[in-house]
Structure formats: structure tokens, C-alpha cells
Amino acid sequence: MRSWxxxxxxxxxxxxxxxxxxxxxxxxxxxxxxxxxxxxxxxLDHALKxxxxxxQAPASLHRSxxxxxxxxxxxxxxEPWPVFLRWLVAPAVAVVALLVVWQAVRNPVGPxxxxxxxxxxxxxxxxxxxxxxxxxxxAVVAPLSDELNRLNRDLDQAAEFLLASLP
Amino acid sequence: xxxxxxTCSDEELARQSQAGSLxxxxxxxxxxxxxxxxxxxxxxxxxxxxxxxTQDTFVRAFQAIGRFDxxxxxxxxxxTIARRKCLDHRRAAPPAAGEPxxxxxDDNDPAELLAQQEERRDLWELARxxxxxxxxxxxxxxxxxxxxxxxxAQALRKTRTHIRVLLFRARAALGRELKAxxxxxxPPGRVVDFADAVVNSEP
Numbered sequence: 001m002r003s004w005x006x007x008x009x010x011x012x013x014x015x016x017x018x019x020x021x022x023x024x025x026x027x028x029x030x031x032x033x034x035x036x037x038x039x040x041x042x043x044l045d046h047a048l049k050x051x052x053x054x055x056q057a058p059a060s061l062h063r064s065x066x067x068x069x070x071x072x073x074x075x076x077x078x079e080p081w082p083v084f085l086r087w088l089v090a091p092a093v094a095v096v097a098l099l100v101v102w103q104a105v106r107n108p109v110g111p112x113x114x115x116x117x118x119x120x121x122x123x124x125x126x127x128x129x130x131x132x133x134x135x136x137x138x139a140v141v142a143p144l145s146d147e148l149n150r151l152n153r154d155l156d157q158a159a160e161f162l163l164a165s166l167p
Numbered sequence: 168x169x170x171x172x173x174t175c176s177d178e179e180l181a182r183q184s185q186a187g188s189l190x191x192x193x194x195x196x197x198x199x200x201x202x203x204x205x206x207x208x209x210x211x212x213x214x215x216x217x218x219x220x221t222q223d224t225f226v227r228a229f230q231a232i233g234r235f236d237x238x239x240x241x242x243x244x245x246x247t248i249a250r251r252k253c254l255d256h257r258r259a260a261p262p263a264a265g266e267p268x269x270x271x272x273d274d275n276d277p278a279e280l281l282a283q284q285e286e287r288r289d290l291w292e293l294a295r296x297x298x299x300x301x302x303x304x305x306x307x308x309x310x311x312x313x314x315x316x317x318x319x320a321q322a323l324r325k326t327r328t329h330i331r332v333l334l335f336r337a338r339a340a341l342g343r344e345l346k347a348x349x350x351x352x353x354p355p356g357r358v359v360d361f362a363d364a365v366v367n368s369e370p
Contacts, residue, residue: 007335007339008331008332008335011331011334011335011338011339012331012334012335015309015316015331015334016316040342041338041342044338044341044342044345045338047290048290048291048306048310048338048341049310051289051290051291052291052310052311053205053291053311054201055201055202055204055205055206055208055311056201056204056205057200057201057204057221058204058218061200061204061218061221061222062196062197062200064218064222065196065200065221065222065225065226066193066196068222068223068225068226069189069192069196069225069226069229070189072226072229072230
């Protein structure tokens with residue numbers, strides 16, 4: 001593993017155009033294998049540079065590229081706002097804020113109005129449920145006594161909850 | 168005007184293109200069309216496909232030039248676009264299902280032996296055929312385009328450490344290929360001669 005790291009560092013030194021660190025240089029000199037690797041890499045680096053191809057574009061490519069570029073619509077850069085509009089933004093925001101404050105001072109929000117109709121509907125529903133449970137004939141109710149008891153308990157709890165939630 | 172542009176750096180030309188100068192952009196096209204075509208041809212094959220991808224690369228670069236940061240080098244930015252266009256092209260036109268798969272090499276086939284010898288005559292052709300695509304791209308950008316490790320990392324969307332390892336693996340694999348060529352007992356090709364000459368010329 002250490003040998004692999006040493007090889008990567010020898011190779012990376014070629015890419016950075018740097019000299020090997022002194023410690024690695026000493027270790028490389030003391031190992032014939034690493035020394036051989038360094039020489040091989042340097043030779044290959046030299047050969048790759050010397051034989052690097054010089055790519056040539058086909059003759060008509062330039063014209064077709066420029067034709068395509070000219071016909072392509074460049075996304076229009078966002079037009080900057082005119083200067084006077086930029087200066088208008090801050091006063092406009094200030095005026096809107098002042099209006100909101102003035103409106104709030106003139107017409108303060110009152111306490112919430114109770115919706116008595118909703119409460120009355122809920123109370124009548126609870127009462128009806130209770131009456132049904134009590135008025136039903138015992139022959140009908142007897143087999144369902146447990147369920148009726150639970151229903152009554154639930155109704156009571158709902159009533160308590162509604163009363164507790166009133167402001 | 169054109170001679171003025173010839174002395175400008177790529178980044179200066181990009182800045183003028185951002186300001187709306189089509190002539191400045193055309194100078195960039197002059198400088199890079201062959202390089203981008205060469206890069207693209209490795210992955211799309213030279214011919215109409217490479218032409219089309221090269222053209223798309225410059226059109227995209229023209230459309231996006233407003234977002235280019237002129238304080239950074241231009242080449243990695245352009246090769247990033249070129250690489251993306253190659254990937255898009257490949258995605259859009261995958262190899263046909265009926266296309267025959269490449270035959271496995273047969274060491275006893277004289278035609279294959281001949282092909283191997285031909286292949287070894289050119290170091291870059293050997294690299295293109297034998298290395299994984301990302302390793303070859305890194306090698307190409309390093310030696311043909313002379314990009315720094317940071318530039319290659321930007322173009323290939325990888326970390327610098329990853330690029331260093333890719334370059335290490337690519338060179339090590341090429342070294343093994345050259346050694347194998349020497350060890351086969353066949354008459355060595357020009358690449359082997361050349362690498363030997365380079366090794367022997369090193370102090």
C-alpha cells in the first residue's frame with residue numbers, strides 16, 4: 001500500500017511540475033523498483049508530450065459553426081432597470097409601510113366576535129344525542145347498553161372540550 | 168480589429184463576447200475549433216457526428232457566455248461543455264442494437280497480430296483503444312490540451328486527487344502495454360523503439 005502511494009506521488013509530481021519531496025526522493029533512490037518506476041513514468045511523460053496529436057478541424061467547420069452561432073438566439077440578458085426606477089423603489093416601499101401603519105392605528109383590530117350560532121348548533125346536537133339515549137325503549141336499548149354508555153361519555157367529553165375551548 | 172483580437176487572452180475575448188462582440192467570439196472559435204473537434208472526435212468518431220457535436224458545443228458556449236467567470240481560465244469551461252455535449256449525443260444516439268459486438272482478440276490470428284502491431288505504432292492510438300474513457304480524457308486534456316490538474320478536474324467534474332489518480336493509472340497501464348509489447352518476442356513496433364529511445368536519453 002505504501003508503495004502504491006509512493007507511486008501515485010511520483011506520478012503526481014510529474015503533473016504538478018514539482019520536484020519530489022526530499023523524504024520520498026531518498027526512499028525512491030534506495031529502492032530499485034521505485035527508481036525504475038520513476039524513470040518509466042518520466043519517459044512516458046516525455047513520449048506523450050512529444051507525440052501529442054495536433055488536431056485539425058475540417059475546412060468548412062468554422063463557417064458552419066459561425067452560421068449556427070449567428071442563427072442561435074442568445075438569451076437576452078435581463079435589461080437593467082432605468083436609474084430613476086431604481087431610486088423610486090425605496091420611497092415606494094416606505095409609503096406602503098406608512099399606509100399600513102396608519103391604517104392599523106386608525107382601525108385597531110377589535111376582540112374576536114363570538115360565533116354564537118355555531119355554539120348553539122353544537123349544544124343542540126349534544127342535547128339531542130342525550131335525549132335519544134334516554135328516550136329509547138329499554139327493550140331496544142338493553143342489548144346496546146355498553147355502547148350507549150360509551151356514547152354518553154363521549155358526548156360529555158365533547159361538551160367539556162367545547163366549553164373549555166371557549167375564549 | 169481582428170489583429171487586435173489576436174493579441175487578446177481567451178478570457179479578454181470572452182469578456183468582449185459577453186459585451187456583445189460576435190467578432191471576439193469568432194476569434195475564440197478560431198482558437199478552439201480544432202481542439203474541441205479533436206477532443207470530441209475521440210468519443211463520437213470523426214465525421215458528421217463530431218462536426219455536429221463541435222458545432223453544438225460552440226452554440227451552447229455562445230448562449231452561456233454571459234455566465235462565464237472571466238477571472239477563471241476559458242479552456243476548462245469550454246471543454247466542460249464539450250464533454251457534456253458528447254454525453255448528450257451518446258444518450259440521444261446509443262449504438263444500434265443490431266450492431267455486431269467487437270470480436271475478442273485471437274492471438275493466433277495473423278490478422279489480429281498484424282492489427283496489434285499497427286496499433287502499437289501510435290502511442291495515442293494505443294491509449295485510446297486500451298484505456299477506460301475517463302482515463303483517456305484526463306490524459307488527452309493533460310498532454311494535448313496542456314490543462315492543469317485543476318483545469319482537468321473542472322472539465323471532468325472530479326476532484327484534483329481523483330484526476331491525479333486517473334493520470335497515474337493511465338500512465339501505469341500504458342507502461343504495462345509497452346512492456347508487454349517488448350515481452351512478446353515479436354519485432355517491437357515504433358512506439359517501443361521510441362519509448363526505449365526516450366528512456367535511454369534520460370540522464
